[in-house]
Amino acid sequence: MYTLSYNSGGTRICSGGNISHPCGNPALPEERDHAFMRKTVETAVNMLAEQVEGQKLVVIER
C-alpha cells in the first residue's frame, strides 16, 4: 500500500511485505523471512539518515 502513502504525501517511504505482514513474509522459510524482514527494516532505518527533497520511495523486492 506504499502508493497510498506516496499519494498522501509521505516523505520517506519504504515498501514492505504485504498489508497483513508489512515487515516480513510468512510464506518464506524462516531464514529467508528473517532476511527479508532485516532488509525491509534496515532500508527504512537507512532512509532516516538520507537527505530527502520532496518524497522518496524505495520498493523492496519481495
Added chain:
Amino acid sequence: MKILYYMNTFFAGLGGEQAADNPLVFFKEAKGPAGGLLANLGAEFEIPETAVAGDNYAATHLEDMLDAICKKLNEGKFDCVVAGPAFNAGRYAQACHEVCKLAADKGILAIMGMDVDAPGREEYSKDCFVFPSGSSAAGMRKTLPVIAAFIKRRAAGEELKPAAEEGHFPRGIRKIVIRDRCAAARALDMLELKLAGKPFVTENHVHVLERITPAPPVDLKNAVIGLANTGGLFPKGNPDHCRSRGGDTWGKYDFKGQDALVPGEWEAIHSGYSAEYADRNPNYIEPVSIMRELEKEGKFKRLHETFLATAGNGGAVGDCTETGQAFATYFKNQGVNAVILVST
C-alpha cells in the same frame, strides 16, 4: 449501454479478509451492488459481467489483473465501467481507481464511488468520475441511484455539467463559461452573504492535503529511534479499548528489556486486514526483533522502548492528523530523534 462492474470479494458475497487473496474472476451476472445499479438503470442498460477480485490480490497482482480486465474490455465492447463504491477502504479504492483509470484511458466512461475523506480521493478524481459514497456500506442506497442517473445522462448524450450539479467530486477540470454577472459583482454577493452570516457557495473550492517538508536526516550513531504502527497492534486484550478503525484512538506500549515482541502477548485489533500473521508474529507489525539486532550492532544509538499504536483504516484526515501530531509530540518529549512508522 453495456457496463462492466468491478467489485471486491466482500461485496460479491464471497467473503471478506479470508477471501482477500482470491484472484480475479469474471461472473456472468450482475453481483451485489451491480444488481442494485441495474435496478436503478432500466431495460436499456445491461451489466452482463461482474469482475471480482480480492483486495490483497488486486494490490499484489495489479498488472496481471489489469491485463485481464483490458482484454475483457476489448473483447466485450463495454461502454462503461463502474467500480466500488469503496467507501473508506484503502486497498479497495486503489483497485477501483486502477480499473477505472484503465477504462478511462481507453475512452470508456469510468465511474467509482468512495468517501470524501478516504485517502487518494483527490488523485483518483483526476482520472475518472468519483462519486461520494459515505464511509460505510450504509451509503450504498443513496450512491447507486446518483450514479445511475449520471450514467443515464451520459447515455442520452447530455452535456456534462459542473461536478456539483452532476454529483461527483471535482476533477480539477476548468471549463470557460460566460456568467451573467461579472466576477466583482459575484464576489460582493458572496461577501454580503458572509457578513450576514448566511450560507454561500464558493466558486473556487481548494482542498489539498498539507505537504510536509521532509525532516533533515539524522546522525544514526547518535540517534534514538522510536517505533509506531497504524496496524492496530495492541497488548492482548486491548487494555486501552482502542478502536479497530478510525485512527482516532491510540496507546503507548512498553517492551522494555525485550529482544522481540512475544506472540500471545500482542494482538492486532484492526478491521482492515486479517490479523492471522500479526498474531502469529507481532514483529511483522512492529519490528522490535530486527530493531534490537540493529541496535546491538551499533547501527543507531538506542531504541526507544515504548511504541505507539493506532488502527488507521477509515480514518478521517483530520483525526489522523491529530493522532500524528500527538505521536510527534510524545516522541519529541521523550528525546526520540526519528521514528519508523509501520503501516498496514
